[in-house]
Amino acid sequence: MRLARKFWGRRPDTVAGLFTKGHQEIYLPNFTVTFVRSPALPPNFAKFIVPLNLNKFDIRDYLFHAYNVRVLKVRSFITQSKVETNEKGQKYRKRATKTMTVEMTEPFVWPKEPEDFELWSKDTHDAAAEYNEKYSRHLNLTDFAIKLDAPPREHRKTLKEQARALLSGKEKWEPTWQAMRGKRDSVVDSLGSGRYYNR
Template sequence: MPPISSLIKFGKKEIYLPKFIITLLHTPQLPPTHAKFLVPLNFNKLDLRDYLYHVYNVKSMNIRTYIQQQKVQQDRPGVKAPQPRRWFRPRAIKKMTVEMDKPFVWPEQPENMDAWSKEAHNAMTKTQQRQDTPEAQRDDHNEMAEALSRQAKDLLAGKSKWKPTWVDYGDEVEVERDVRI
């Protein structure tokens, strides 16, 4: 009997510029010949198999799919006026586990993170998380209002001169009013 890799036809569906995101998950409990991915809900096993083959030249022997439903929440997150007894279920997550023909081993964690500027990444992540809060949005609104107030006071006091921001198209031309169409 021929090996299973010769029975499976690889590369039928070519993918050039994908419009989707596939995430490889770090799963130390799986053997090295298995990899777990987060994929879009409309993705199927053949799409993932052909994607891995064309992009990374990885042949997948077996693919298992699991759709994980999210917990039901009361009202949508981030709503300004939450309403009681309005239920919302976040979008489901689709995971695929792939059995590959060659093992994949995650590289060791580097001890020195200077080359990856980990401090800058952590600071940026912290800033982004802070900007997503309603308090930060309110602070940004207050800062903008203060800047506009200072600018208006400077204009009224004569410290700065007002400049138009639109494009000057030349002199105005009067148009005839009695035109019949």
């Protein structure tokens, strides 16, 4: 209570011991903090996607030392992923996502979104992301699923074209026995009916 009465009414950036600051210097951090554009939040609020092992003190210390941003409050949420089914029918759940919303002393206004993304090679990035997604999905497929996912062969294209011609009325359906016109008996005589055979 003494601490609260002593600093009551003063700006947080003028308070010397507002929170414990870290003193360990890190030059190559092994974590990723993603700043998310959130138009629904006020300008003095910011939303981040952080690793699951990052706590409120870490994000406050990180913003203070890296960007000199004073943080008043921090709210953290962990969102569980939906249960999905893989190609083998097994149930699994992807890694959960942790988000943190911080309240800052100074507002931050996002810049206007660019209309031309040619400087950032957006087309190349999207093509690489699509290839990586297709490759990762291909690794989890079985041999039968890979064959189904393969490009259509020539006979499949022919059957597809024949089906379209029949549905459109360009060609008329002719039963197999009429199309062969007596060739069935010669084929059976040469190959045999298959009913009687010697092992």
